[in-house]
Amino acid sequence: MSQLNRRHFLVTGLAAGAAAALPGTAHADPTTDPTAGPTADPAAETAQGLASRGLRTDPFTLGVASGDPSHDGFVLWTRLAQEPLADDGLGGMPQRPFNVQWHIYADETCRRVVRAGVTVAAPEWGHSVHVEVENLSSDREYWYRFRVGPYISPVGRTRTAPHPLAYGSGLAMAFVSCAQYEHGYFTSYRRLAEEHPDLILHLGDYQYEYTKNTYTIPGGNVRDHLGPETVTLANYRQRHSQYKVDPDLQAAHAASPWLVVFDDHEVDNNWADEIPEHAEDQPTFLQRREAAFRAYFENMPLRRTSIPRGIDMQLYRRIRWGRLANFHMLDTRQYRDDQGCGDGYKDCPASVDPKRSITGAEQEAWLIDGFHESRAQWDILGQQVFFAQRDNNAGPAKVTSQDAWDGYVASRKRITQGWIDAKVRNAVVLTGDVHAHWASDLKLDYDDPTGPSVGSELVATSISTGGDGADSDPATHPFLKINPHLKFYNNQRGYVLTKIERDLITADFKVVPQVRQPGAEVYTRATFVVEDQVPGVQQTYLRPLPPSITAERGMTVDETVRLETERP
Structure with missing residues (x-):
C-alpha cells in the first residue's frame, strides 16, 4: 500500500471540527487481509490490542453503510458504539480516538482486497467514520468491512457508477x-x-x-x-x-x-x-x-x-x-x-x-x-x-x-x-x-x-x-x-x-x-x-x-x- 499515493485513495477522518485526510498505513497491504482473523504476528497482536484499548464489546452495533457513488469510488461509513442506546449519546465509547481499518474487496467472499487503509474515529464526531475512496473500476460491485482490534464489522455491498461517457446496462x-x-x-x-x-x-x-x-x-x-x-x-x-x-x-x-x-x-x-x-x-x-x-x-x-x-x-x-x-x-x-x-x-x-x-x-x-x-x-x-x-x-x-x-x-x-x-x-x-x-x-x-x-x-x-x-x-x-x-x-x-x-x-x-x-x-x-x-x-x-x-x-x-x- 506504500506504493499507492494519495491520488489512489482518500481517507476522511473527522477530528475536532475538521476533516483530516490520512494516507494508508502498514496495515493497508492489498495482498493481505488483516480482517480475516487473529494474526500469528505477536507485534501485530500487540498493536491491535493497543488500538482497541478500552473496548469491552463489539463496537460495530450500528452496522455499515456506503453512499454518494461516483464512477470511480464512493463513501464508506460506520460509527463505533459499544452501548448505542446510552442517553448521553456517547455510545459507551471511551473519549479518545480509535484507529479503524477498512478494506474493500472485489468478491463477496472477501478474499480479494483491492483497497485498504486506516482512518480515525474521533469522539468529537461521535466516533463516526467517513472514508472517501477513489480510482476504483467503474460500473461494478464491491464489498467492504471495518476492523478495530479483534472486532470486525458486518460486510456491506456497494458499487460504482458507470464511466461519465457510458450509459451502463441500466x-x-x-x-x-x-x-x-x-x-x-x-x-x-x-x-x-x-x-x-x-x-x-x-x-x-x-x-x-x-x-x-x-x-x-x-x-x-x-x-x-x-x-x-x-x-x-x-x-x-x-x-x-x-x-x-x-x-x-x-x-x-x-x-x-x-x-x-x-x-x-x-x-x-x-x-x-x-x-x-x-x-x-x-x-x-x-x-x-x-x-x-x-x-x-x-x-x-x-x-x-x-x-x-x-x-x-x-x-x-x-x-x-x-x-x-x-x-x-x-x-x-x-x-x-x-x-x-x-x-x-x-x-x-x-x-x-x-x-x-x-x-x-x-x-x-x-x-x-x-x-x-x-x-x-x-x-x-x-x-x-x-x-x-x-x-x-x-x-x-x-x-x-x-x-x-x-x-x-x-x-x-x-x-x-x-x-x-x-x-x-x-x-x-x-x-x-x-x-x-x-x-x-x-x-x-x-x-x-x-x-x-x-x-x-x-x-x-x-x-x-x-x-x-x-x-x-x-x-x-x-x-x-x-x-x-x-x-x-x-x-x-x-x-x-x-x-x-x-x-x-x-x-x-x-x-x-x-x-x-x-x-x-x-x-x-x-x-x-x-x-x-x-x-x-x-x-x-x-x-x-x-x-x-x-x-x-x-x-x-x-x-x-x-x-x-x-x-x-
Whole structure:
C-alpha cells in the first residue's frame, strides 16, 4: 500500500471540527487481509490490542453503510458504539480516538482486497467514520468491512457508477422516505435489501424527533422512542442510534449505496430555514438545528463536503450515473421562506408571491444551471415534498398544502420553466413526505388541465409512518377527481423500485400489507412507466382489489385524506 499515493485513495477522518485526510498505513497491504482473523504476528497482536484499548464489546452495533457513488469510488461509513442506546449519546465509547481499518474487496467472499487503509474515529464526531475512496473500476460491485482490534464489522455491498461517457446496462434504483420507529416495523427496509438494487435514495424523515406517544396512530403505537424530544446533540445521537440498531434498516444500508437528503423530522416538524414549528421554540432553535445537522452527518454516508459548519450544512448536490442519469439531490428545508399561512391545507395568497422560494435563490440557480449543462438521458430530482399541485377543493378556491411546493408556486414554476428552457430530455421528480404512493404528470400551468405534460412525478409512501394504512381503489380518491394530472394513489407502506434504462423508466409501487407485526411479504401494487421523451406517467399494471378490502382494513379513503391533512 506504500506504493499507492494519495491520488489512489482518500481517507476522511473527522477530528475536532475538521476533516483530516490520512494516507494508508502498514496495515493497508492489498495482498493481505488483516480482517480475516487473529494474526500469528505477536507485534501485530500487540498493536491491535493497543488500538482497541478500552473496548469491552463489539463496537460495530450500528452496522455499515456506503453512499454518494461516483464512477470511480464512493463513501464508506460506520460509527463505533459499544452501548448505542446510552442517553448521553456517547455510545459507551471511551473519549479518545480509535484507529479503524477498512478494506474493500472485489468478491463477496472477501478474499480479494483491492483497497485498504486506516482512518480515525474521533469522539468529537461521535466516533463516526467517513472514508472517501477513489480510482476504483467503474460500473461494478464491491464489498467492504471495518476492523478495530479483534472486532470486525458486518460486510456491506456497494458499487460504482458507470464511466461519465457510458450509459451502463441500466440502473435498478429504489427510493424511500418516512420511517417512524413507533408506528411499525421496518419490514420494507428488509424487503428492499432483498431486491439488491444498485442505488437507494432516502428522501427524508429518516428518523422522528418526538418523545414516545406524542405522534400516535389509530390503535396505538407498536414501539417506543427512547429519551425526550430530540433537542440536544446527545438526544439526536441517541435517536439515530435507536434507529440504526434496527436489523432491517441495517440490512438496507449494507445492501446498496445510498443517496440521502433530510426533510423536517430530522430536526423539527415543518421547520423552515431558521424558523421552528412553534414560535415559543425560537430562542433555542438554531442550537437545536446545529445539533441535528451534526448528528445527521455523523450517522450518514456523506462526503466531507457536507460536514456541517455551525447551523449550515451543504446537502444539495449532483450525482452522475454515467450518461444515463443525473440525480439532482435537493434541500427544500434549509433555505426556504417560512410557510406563508402556517402549515396545513389553506387558500393562501402568499403561496403565489413571486418573491418566495422553497429552495433559496442560490440553490435554484445551481439547479437550473445543472439543467443547461446536462447531457443525461434522464434528469432526476431527488427531493422531499409534493411537487405537483394537489388542490383539495372542488370549487373556485384553491386549497393546497402550504408545506409543499403548492405553498411556493412561483418557485415551482421557475424550476419547471428552467428544465423546459434547457431542453432537458426527460425530467422526473422523486418525492417522499406524504406517507402514500402517488404518480402524476407535471404541468407548467396546472390551471390548464389540457396543457401539455412537461415532466413526471413518482412519490414513495412511508416505510412505517402512519401504521398499516389501507388499500383502496385509487380512482375513488377525491384528489384525483379534482386534479386530473394525478394518476395514482395508495396508502399502504412500502417503497418504489425503478428500473432506469435509456428508453424507459419502469416504476413498481411496492407495498406490505402490515407493519404492526414484523415479517410481512411485499408485493407490487401498481406499475407505471415513463417513456423517453414522452412526459407523464403511464400505468401498465394495477393489482386487482379483493372485495370490500377498504372496509376490511377499517379505514375509508375520506379518513385517509383527513389523516394526511391533519398529521403532525
